[in-house]
Amino acid sequence: MSRTQNSAHSTQTLKFLYSYGGKILPRRSDGKLRYIGGFTRVLSIDRFISFSELMVKFGELSGSSMSLRCKLPIEDLDVLVSITCDEDLADVIEEYGRVSALTNQEIKIRALLSPINLQKKISPPSSPMSCLDFPTSNVKPGKVGSFYSPPAYAAAHRCSSPALGLSGRDTERRPGTSLSFLWTRKH
Template identity: 60%
Template sequence: MSRDGGKTPTTTTTIKFLCSYGGRILPRYPDGKLHYHGGETRVLSVERSISFAELLMKLGEMCGTSLVLNLRCQLPTEDLDALVSITSNEYLANLIEEYDRVAPPPAPPSLKIRAFLSAPKTTKKVSPPPSTTSPKLSYSVAAMLLPKMPETHWRRPFLPSRPPPAGVLTTRWRNSTVCLY
């Protein structure tokens, strides 16, 4: 109550983020609607004036990680298939403004922004170390990759009518001759 006896408007200086991390967004079986499965969900209350960098730091502390996180938030009128990536102070301010615009006047104290945290996808391609395998090991891998033949072919050997060209490795595999080019 104010001095003049009238009620003061309820304005809050904090907002709450309902943060989910460590899980995945998957379609629900009966209706196909997306939902968050697994992981942890926590509530983080912060000042409205928080910067994007400070928010990421607090979210990292909450998750127990020092890694840079991707922050994606659900708009108040949208489903999980239309998440917005928050990457700067401007995007964060726009998100809060959107929630304020949609929420009726008494609702801002209970305002919770649905947020999803994930580790960034790496764009580096890691190449495997140079192979020092022997030809025998390479042959074993090649033999495993060959398609399986029906059992009828296992019993009667396939004999080529003429020998393979020079430089072609041949071997017997399940009573069949296999040519590796």
């Protein structure tokens, strides 16, 4: 590959130096934070990858769902930025690109993966309709009785059962919000 082709190729890809399964601990000699244990790997990706695609790759490589934190190029491990969306990812890529341009060196993005901790384990409902417990209502047919927002762990298909009188036409999706279900009392 010629120098110009190599340069063009490097602008389209970037490398993550990612670690998982270890801990951040201070070094005994000077107290500077270091990542100890676990695994450290390099992942070369397309510069324009989406956050969700990147997290799928990290999940496949690490064997589980992970959260992503990145070290800023001029900071130590005591300053980590949580990456949770495309915008966060683009900001980190831009920051590393800026430092790479100043130093005239391609710098790997330093990333730490942590397992996603579920605050409490939730078992599935015992029956398909157990996620809804509607009180009896005196609402006249055809009037909106209430809004129902299913809990985060409830499967949406369980909460939109035709047996409950809810169908696709009874649901409303608002941009930027979770699904809300309108229900009406059927006679």
